[in-house]
Amino acid sequence: MTEGRDRWKSRYRFILAAVGCSVGLGNVWRFPYVAYTSGGGAFMIPYLIALLTAGIPLLMLEFGIGQKSQKAGPGAMRSMNKSMEWVGWWGVGVSFVIVSYYAVIMGWAWDYLIFSFRQSWLPDAGQFYREHFLAVTEGPADWGKLNIPVLGGLVATWMVIYWILHKGIERVGKVVMWSVPLPVILLVILVIRGVTLPGAIDGISYYLTPDFSKLLDPKVWLAAYGQVFFSVGIGWGIMVAYASYRPQSADVTNSAFITALLDGGFSYFAGFAVFSTVGYLATMQGVGVPEAVTSGFGLAFIAYPTAISAMPFLSEAIGVIFFLMLLTLGIDSAFAMVEAVVAATHDRWNISKKRATKIICLIGFVFGVPFCFAGGYHWMDIVDHWISAWGLAIVGLLECIVAGWMFPIETLREFLNKVSDFRVGIWWTICIKWVTPIILIIMIIQNLIGEFTSAYGGYPVWSLMVGGWLVTFLVIGISVWLQLKTPSKVTIQKEKLS
Amino acid sequence: MNIAAVIFGISTAIVLYGGLAWCLVIAMRTKKDSSDFSDS
Numbered sequence: 001m002t003e004g005r006d007r008w009k010s011r012y013r014f015i016l017a018a019v020g021c022s023v024g025l026g027n028v029w030r031f032p033y034v035a036y037t038s039g040g041g042a043f044m045i046p047y048l049i050a051l052l053t054a055g056i057p058l059l060m061l062e063f064g065i066g067q068k069s070q071k072a073g074p075g076a077m078r079s080m081n082k083s084m085e086w087v088g089w090w091g092v093g094v095s096f097v098i099v100s101y102y103a104v105i106m107g108w109a110w111d112y113l114i115f116s117f118r119q120s121w122l123p124d125a126g127q128f129y130r131e132h133f134l135a136v137t138e139g140p141a142d143w144g145k146l147n148i149p150v151l152g153g154l155v156a157t158w159m160v161i162y163w164i165l166h167k168g169i170e171r172v173g174k175v176v177m178w179s180v181p182l183p184v185i186l187l188v189i190l191v192i193r194g195v196t197l198p199g200a201i202d203g204i205s206y207y208l209t210p211d212f213s214k215l216l217d218p219k220v221w222l223a224a225y226g227q228v229f230f231s232v233g234i235g236w237g238i239m240v241a242y243a244s245y246r247p248q249s250a251d252v253t254n255s256a257f258i259t260a261l262l263d264g265g266f267s268y269f270a271g272f273a274v275f276s277t278v279g280y281l282a283t284m285q286g287v288g289v290p291e292a293v294t295s296g297f298g299l300a301f302i303a304y305p306t307a308i309s310a311m312p313f314l315s316e317a318i319g320v321i322f323f324l325m326l327l328t329l330g331i332d333s334a335f336a337m338v339e340a341v342v343a344a345t346h347d348r349w350n351i352s353k354k355r356a357t358k359i360i361c362l363i364g365f366v367f368g369v370p371f372c373f374a375g376g377y378h379w380m381d382i383v384d385h386w387i388s389a390w391g392l393a394i395v396g397l398l399e400c401i402v403a404g405w406m407f408p409i410e411t412l413r414e415f416l417n418k419v420s421d422f423r424v425g426i427w428w429t430i431c432i433k434w435v436t437p438i439i440l441i442i443m444i445i446q447n448l449i450g451e452f453t454s455a456y457g458g459y460p461v462w463s464l465m466v467g468g469w470l471v472t473f474l475v476i477g478i479s480v481w482l483q484l485k486t487p488s489k490v491t492i493q494k495e496k497l498s
Numbered sequence: 499m500n501i502a503a504v505i506f507g508i509s510t511a512i513v514l515y516g517g518l519a520w521c522l523v524i525a526m527r528t529k530k531d532s533s534d535f536s537d538s
Contacts, residue, residue: 011525041506048513201499208503254525261518268514421528 005070006169006245006353013173014250015258018242020180020332022233022263025105025300028187028329031227032271033295036207038223039214044268046215046224051264054439055228057431058396059256060424061403062234064416066243067252072343073237074482076244077399080407085486087398089479091237092344094391096360097471098236099337100367101380103161105297106334107153107372108133109326112301116308116319125305129297137375140382140463144374151372154365161335162361165342166354169245172339179328184266186325187273193318194276197311203279206289207271222446225439230388232263235396238336241343254421274299281307300326338364348486378459382467385456389447390472397440404433 008014035043066072069079074088111133115121121128130136137144164175194200214220233239243252275293281303282292294303308319338360345356371380403409409429417423450456456464 041503041510044506044510044513048510204507205499205503208507209500210502210506251525251528254521254528257521258518258525261514261521265514265518268510421524 007247008169008245009173011246011250011255013176014242014246015255015262016176016180017172017332017336018233018239018255018259019262020176021238021242021336022231022259022333023180023183023266023329024231024333025326025330026231027263027267028270028274028326029296029299031231031267032207032274033293033299034223034227035271036275036293038220039211040206041208041210042212042215043220043224046221047227047264050221050224050228050439051232051260053431054225054436055232055234055263056256056260057428058229058234058399058436059232059239059260060253060416060428061399061412061432062239063243063252063256064412065403066240067246067248067250067419068412068415070244070248072241072244072347073340074344075347076240077402078486081402083483084398084402084406086476086479086483087395087402088237088240088344089482090391090398090476091235091240091395092341093475093479094387094395095236095238095337095340096364096367097383097387097391097475099334099341100364101371101383102330102334102337103157103364103368104150104154104371104376104380106157106327106330107150107155108301109323109330110153110156111149112305113320113323113327116305116323117316119305119309119316119319121305122309125309126302129301133301134377135374136377140375140378140459140467142375143370146369147372147374147376151369154368154372157331157334158361158365158368160331161338161364162357164331164335165339165357165361168353169339172335175335176332179332183325183328186321186328187266187270189321190273190318190325191269191276193311193314194273194280197276197280199279199281199283200276201279203275203277203282203289203293204272206279206293207275222439222443226443229396229440230392231267232260233333233336235392235399236337237340237344241340242336244343249419251420252416253424277304277307281310284310348482378457378463379467381457382459382463383471386464386468386472387475389451390444390468391475393440393444393447397437397444400432400437400440404429404437409433 008017035047038046065076065080069076071079072088073091074085077088078085121133134147134150135144164171195204229235275289278293279289282289284307285292292303304322305319308315308322311318338357341360342353342356345351345360346353370376403412409432413424413429416428455461456468
């Protein structure tokens with residue numbers, strides 16, 4: 001069954017592709033803010049511990065099962081336990097839902113790249129973003145008009161994704177050779193520009209100054225695990241699919257370490273660009289850094305453009321560099337999510353990857369169109385909250401349960417040790433069987449309590465039911481249905497994984 | 499900038515980038531996979 005399967009041309013390309021998937025928009029607009037609000041420099045302690053006990057072990061698991069089974073997510077899960085294929089489909093479904101709105105956010109970045117030439121957001125970037133660019137409606141019940149510039153950006157994003165994927169993994173390997181190093185170079189330029197601005201040191205000081213009292217707060221530890229879990233890209237089915245294009249004898253453990261450390265290293269470095277610029281913004285506005293700091297869309301589309309426009313020189317160029325960096329960061333993650341779906345579809349129905357890519361890209365685009373309406377912003381927020389809080393966390397937990405408790409995990413550890421640059425000890429098994437599941441269960445319970453104590457974002461309950469629970473249950477339902485429709489013959493016997 | 503921020507900043511960089519450099523050196527030196535780093 002492995003004959004004719006695409007292959008990475010080198011380990012270098014595989015690692016670049018995995019890093020490209022891990023490093024995305026969240027590394028720039030989420031990590032620095034989480035670090036700052038969770039103890040500054042002291043946050044690095046729980047973060048590094050979370051990386052070692054959850055991020056890297058799970059990456060090894062996903063690389064290992066993908067490489068050994070030579071199958072994408074669902075097939076790999078089936079190879080561990082034939083009744084658990086649906087868990088793999090769930091991960092693939094989560095990837096598909098995420099990419100449907102992630103591509104819209106990239107559409108915004110396309111538009112802002114064009115705006116940055118003339119700094120169209122002046123004089124007030126916040127007002128421009130909310131009232132002119134998105135023209136966000138009052139609530140999810142009001143869809144408003146279709147936003148043509150955003151739709152144009154969505155079309156551009158899907159065209160790029162299709163262009164990259166339709167020639168198979170060989171083109172992906174070529175693309176990541178520049179699309180992964182390029183944002184790093186652009187980030188270096190932004191850091192250099194940022195640290196030379198007045199007030200930059202104050203911003204960086206806020207980012208790095210340790211507050212050890214925060215280490216006693218369990219929420220900080222959960223934030224560290226949450227950051228690692230969502231940033232490294234585990235549970236989406238992508239890493240399994242990418243690893244399935246490697247020969248079975250290729251290294252696993254060292255590749256996982258390199259991928260996770262590059263992801264963490266990029267996040268940490270991005271903090272310098274963000275906080276130096278926020279420090280400058282605070283100085284210009286005559287406020288303290290805590291008042292100026294923000295995250296997410298607010299950072300990328302309001303705070304950063306405001307700071308860029310206030311820069312004494314090269315402001316247009318810095319704007320172009322910033323949004324180009326967001327685009328190159330996002331595109332690797334976006335096509336990786338689509339590839340996870342394409343690979344699973346190809347494995348399941350044995351249709352050509354070119355055809356699968358065409359179908360998935362088309363469906364993904366259609367699913368993204370509702371998010372291009374003025375009211376789509378609310379739906380994006382709701383769906384993102386649910387899919388992050390429930391979809392990813394639960395699929396990660398199930399993955400650990402299947403690998404740790406429903407499969408002889410020691411045989412997988414033996415496999416990792418046989419093929420890899422360095423061996424992993426019993427600590428890896430303990431992390432998969434105990435540490436990561438316990439942390440994920442606590443996170444899920446915490447989310448559950450939050451869900452029932454207050455309506456997320458103040459949205460009406462009906463919209464949360466539709467955008468949250470319905471989407472989540474649809475993904476689970478389709479996953480189980482696909483499991484039931486799969487022919488009973490087991491494609492890969494358990495012995496072959498040992 | 500206060501001294502604690504500098505110390506934590508440098509320590510984090512050493513752990514992250516030092517660890518990464520160490521892994522890359524192992525990858526390059528591992529006989530089995532060394533050719534794997536150059537495109538075939």
